[in-house]
Amino acid sequence: MSHLLELTGVSKRFGGVQAVNEVDFHADPGEIVGVIGPNGAGKTTLFNIVTGFYRPDAGKMTFDGHNLVGLKPNQVTRIGIARTFQAVRLFANMSVIENAMVGQHTRTRSGVFGAILHTRRTVEEERRIQLKAQEALAFFGDRLIPRINQLASELAYADRRRLEIARAMATEPKLLLLDEPAAGMNPAEKDGLIELIGRLRDEKGYAIVLIEHDMPVIKGVCDRVVALDYGSKIAEGTYDEVASNRQVVEAYLGKAASEVQ
Ligand SMILES: Nc1ncnc2c1ncn2[C@@H]1O[C@H](COP(=O)(O)OP(=O)(O)OP(=O)(O)O)[C@@H](O)[C@H]1O
Ligand SMILES: [Mg+2]
Known part of the structure; x- marks a missing residue:
């Protein structure tokens, strides 16, 4: 096998x-x-x-x-396959939800051009990506969801590590x-x-x-x-x-x- x-x-x-x-x-x-x-x-x-x-x-x-x-x-x-890094690699100046969304963009079909043109497909895709990110964040109970709009740099260290895992999970x-x-x-x-x-x-x-x-x-x-x-x-x-x-x-x-x- x-x-x-x-x-x-x-x-x-x-x-x-x-x-x-x-x-x-x-x-x-x-x-x-x-x-x-x-x-x-x-x-x-x-x-x-x-x-x-x-x-x-x-x-x-x-x-x-x-x-x-x-x-x-x-x-x-x-x-x-998704991973986290030994040294936390988050975008300090992006919000918690944005960080959780970022890992998925490699999976989207519309890609960079779609993002620029803002087609209907990209709008739908962004919404789907956001939902996946929220689902992943929700896995951590009340650790990350209440902080969804805070900057990653404002999180406590353990929460940053949780956010890294959430970002990996969001790629399904x-x-x-x-x-x-x-x-x-x-x-x-x-x-x-x-x-x-x-x-x-x-x-x-x-x-x-x-x-x-x-x-x-x-x-x-x-x-x-x-x-x-x-x-x-x-x-x-x-x-x-x-x-x-x-x-x-x-x-x-x-x-x-x-x-x-
Ligand atoms: N890009 C690289 N260029 C040169 N040497 C490297 C590179 N990446 C890893 N090494 C070397 O390969 C060996 C294995 O490194 P690795 O980072 O995989 O160890 P590790 O088991 O993860 O250690 P740690 O527990 O300290 O994280 C080390 O000797 C390291 O210096
Ligand atoms: Mg190592």
Whole structure:
């Protein structure tokens, strides 16, 4: 059986750094796959390869019947992959709703010319985009909807991270890639995030890949965990299997693992 997202032998080198080294990876609807590993292990590069920011040097990648290799980021969005960034990337001087709308413009058919001409089709499309954005924002209860017309720069940090997720959701993806969403959150906010990510899986049926350094978050929400070190996959399995793997403990967890147990 083929997986929704399937990578086989994917590699990427930057100069002398083998950032990703012959990685096999997959994700399916209704599961949350955690990706852990030390700084520089290649986690974000893996996302950058899947989303078309970088082309892999070697390997195969398929998503939902498409060959992913060679697709551009906007094409990747269109076939159903959305991501958030490790460092929040919002338009500070745009409102919350505008930020939630912006990810979808790669999907519209009228495109830039339609926007200039303001045809009836673009007006309808804008309305549809706005509805999708509102729906995504509403997923966060009363965190974002009451602030819909505020500037993104006025949001508290945790709300900015939520808005990033909402923007990704509004593109109606099948696969959601989250790059360290818990970074900078306090314990209560992390608990909320764990609940939210679980709901994204259960209510939306997304396949979710979650890069996180926060082990309680990984333990709390992941169905399967993959560990990377120096670009290579060194372990894969349940949280308990991976967290007790000797190579993982040596490369990464050490103290962090004992904190969780
Ligand atoms: N555009 C680039 N040019 C050169 N080197 C890069 C580039 N992107 C990533 N690297 C290198 O590839 C390696 C993997 O980086 P990556 O950002 O994927 O790590 P990471 O696992 O996400 O780390 P962190 O936990 O710190 O975010 C690092 O050595 C990094 O310096
Ligand atoms: Mg990273």
